[in-house]
Amino acid sequence: MSAFPPRLVARPLHRDRRGSIAVLVALLLPAMIATAALILDGGLWMIERARLQIAADAAANGAGYLLAVASLRQQTATQQQAAFQAVAWSEAEGATDGGKLIGTLASPIGVTVAADFSQVTVTLTATAGSVLARAFGVAPPTLTATATEALKPAAACVLALNPSEDEAIAVDNMGSVRASGCGIFANSSSSEAISLDSGTISGTSVGTVGGIDLSNSGSNVFSPAPGTTGAAPVADPYGAMTPPAAPTSCDFPPGTSFTAWKATPYSFDPASGTNVFCGNTTIGGNGSTDTFAPGIYYVVNGNLTFNNAAITAASGVSFVLTGTSPGGFLWTNYSTTPTQMSAPTSGPTAGILVWQTCGSGGDAADNSMAGGSTLVASGAFYAPCGSLDMSNNAQLVAAAAGGMSVVANTIEVSGSAGIAAAAAAAGGGGTRPRLTQ
DSSP states (O other): OOSSOHHHHHHHHHHOOHHHHHHHHHHHHHHHHHHHHHHHHHHHHHHHHHHHHHHHHHHHHHHHGGGGOGGGGGSOHHHHHHHHHHHHHHHHHHHTTTTTTSSEEOSSOEEEEOTTSSEEEEEEEEEOOOSSGGGGTOOOOEEEEEEEEEEOOOOEEEEEOOSSOTTSEEEETTOEEEEESSEEEEOOOSTTSEEEESSEEEOSEEEESSOEEEOOOTTOEEESSSOBOSOOOOOOTTTTSOOOOOOSSOSBOTTOOEEEOOSSOEEEOGGGTOOEEESOEEEOOTTOEEEEOSEEEEEESSOEEEOSOEEEEEOSEEEEEESSSOOOEEEOOOOSSOEEEEOOSSSTTTTEEEEEOOOTTSOOOOEEEOSSOEEEEEEEEEEEEEEEEEOTTOEEEEOTTSOEEEEEEEEEEOTTOEEEEEOOTTTOOOOOEEEOO
8 A cells, every 4th residue: 555645646746737838838929929020010011001191192292283384295205204203202202201201112103194184193102111020921011002183173264065066166267265274165975076177275174075076287276185075064154143034124115126326425324224125236336436334234035236336335244135035146346446345243143244045945046256356355255055156357355354254055266266265363263283082
């Protein structure tokens, strides 16, 4: 018989586990350290990814200002790419303190510029830094950040509203449509929504829902080329305005045409009741001079014709062609002296110089300007249901102190005639770039 009972010998051996725990800790320690290293470096990589995005935003912002440099568009594609690359890299380096805030910033960087210079996209790549992960065989990841800078869309100050017409904006035979600080746009979905044949179309931007048809004429000037096609329609800038109600009585009886052809000055003044004309109305002729006091002048169911008119005053005025069958605005002046007119700055027709409303059938007569004279206007020519046809060297130009826009169903300019629209001096449609992505 043994001197020690078996359970007394076995009990100390059963309870003593200190050695096994030490072995377990030794086995798990490398994995625990590796996990801690990944957690530490993972946090670092998240920080570096955020810094890389900031750098991409800065690079795109800097390069975006080159979009508005007109002279750069005339350079070769290689020269353009080099210019955008240089600016983008400089901005990215500055945002990352020479790359110190990020592991390894790749060079060259990705820079993509839209063909129409409407936007630039910058893509930065960098190999992330590492504190401990690399020691455990974990390679740092490649980080990527992308940012896009686009030109702020220029407001359209020459706009054809027709949704499907061929040649909704047509310029030919040395005609010209220019827009300073604003855009030219056709809402037509036709493949030939904008047509140019021996003339000039030039604006801050040129675009259409449909397509652009350019002849092979060596006389064509189209800028910025190639223009934007397949764009979304542009909203009617005056569509939310309610046209003044057609007057129920006329200062000149219905059915009676009015002609201001006196050799002595003829003064029109809403305060004296001479502002509602019914039927065809002609201003000018026989060397007369005419003045218009500020206010709204209505022509109900008739054309408003300016025929060799010498207008010596027309400030703060609106001409509203209205009724169930609105007539057209017909400009047949041949004077070499420009005519000055400006729209009201307040009231129901604020900003609109000529307003041709839509008739009961949703249409209106054609409007035309011909004769070689110049109308210097501040305000809008607005004919949402009627066309504007310009020919024979007539000119519709923006006044130096204010903007001028043309919004019509369709617009045609030919025979050396011209439209020179412009954004208003305050808050016009500029080209300042903005970060979009």
